[in-house]
Amino acid sequence: MSLHLQRRARAVDALAAAGIDMLVAGRQDHINYITGAHQLWTAGTRPFGPVCTLNTANGEIFLLSTWDEGVPDDIDLDHLHGITWNGAIIYQRLAANPGMAAAQRVGVDAWSPGMAGLIRAVAPNADVVAVDDILLQARRTKMPSEVDAIRAACAVAAEAVAAGLAHPGTDAQRLAAGVEAMALAGSSTPAAEPQVKGNIVDFSCIRSHYEGGLGRTAGATPPNARPHAALIAACVPGATGQDLRRAAPDGDWLVRGSGMGFEPPVINARYGADEVLEEHMVLSVSAGTGEEYARDTVLVTESTPEVLSPEEP
The missing domain is CATH 3.90.230.10 (Creatinase/methionine aminopeptidase superfamily)
Incomplete structure (x- = not known):
């Protein structure tokens, strides 16, 4: 199994054990760990955004990437989306993630006040919880x-x-x-x-x-x-x-x-x-x-x- 798939399995196990249905990640290190993607245009300071979503039930990933260069083959091309500052488009993309609307517990590794409202809008029945410690604990020892x-x-x-x-x-x-x-x-x-x-x-x-x-x-x-x-x-x-x-x-x-x-x-x-x-x-x-x-x-x-x-x- 590829290293990034081994890492993803470890992260999914840790999140599922904590009852997390969906992960909405914005920290680059967590995203790298879970996806294995080499993303472009990530330099510099940027506000929190839903760069990566992960369904812990099936491992399905949606990822911010304008093209598939450096993205592992196990992430479908139609699961990639480009950069936007339009809140309505971000809402549509989050809402399109299977499992988001029914999620009971959504994990985030950071967020802004705007994103807090957005996530609660697409997952109205969910508790939104911080998962930094869960992911860092999963990464604590190395394979x-x-x-x-x-x-x-x-x-x-x-x-x-x-x-x-x-x-x-x-x-x-x-x-x-x-x-x-x-x-x-x-x-x-x-x-x-x-x-x-x-x-x-x-x-x-x-x-x-x-x-x-x-x-x-x-x-x-x-x-x-x-x-x-x-x-x-x-x-x-x-x-x-x-x-x-x-x-x-x-x-x-x-x-x-x-x-x-x-x-x-x-x-x-x-x-x-x-x-x-x-x-x-x-x-x-x-x-x-x-x-x-x-x-x-x-x-x-x-x-x-x-x-x-x-x-x-």
Whole structure:
């Protein structure tokens, strides 16, 4: 089964268990997870809209896409619709979704006041509930194919970091070198703003929907002596946020989920004390001072954590 179908099945199971009949999604990460589509014209800031609807009874999807390029074959062409700001047209499209009118429980991952009224108009008998936590919980652990995709994204980030560290110019020139190397390696989509300052270089990128990240300091110590080595070693199943705090080095540090971008859990010296790590989580682990900083992407396994980012860029 294709990876996006495995993800969709996991999401449908989680939503159905919560009694959700229909999902109306507007967050791009949730849409990517469920559909596997590579959508065009999604850059920049936009208000919430019903970009994707999912019927949990049969897995049927309607998707905002002006054409079928990058859309998996399992989403029918007549289930695609173009961009519009006309509320009447949006209403008609939502109302045309089989199962919407009879839905008893509609899940949303965000909405605006206007969309709240619109959804209640097309699903008059439904309770409308937030499902962010349900979907993020379904995404919390990663399947083997997802880990492979994250590992490939980490390799792209490593190319960017290597180029930034090797360039002899200014910070701006090293940043440009890293961005160019990232694009040549297979991704022109940053997951976060690259950090190139002094001896520190940190890049994250999105490749095939998944984030890979790496951070290094020029001339730093070997991997097992870096300030975050003990923190990585503490990333085992059952470890709590308090356990990570005890393992954390002095200075700033952060352990947070990594998948289709920034994900839960989020643990540092102030937040996430009660979080519990699980096998198959993927984490971004960063720590260090201005003199020596490092970040790696780590898979929580049943024994020793596996570093997915290359040891040396």
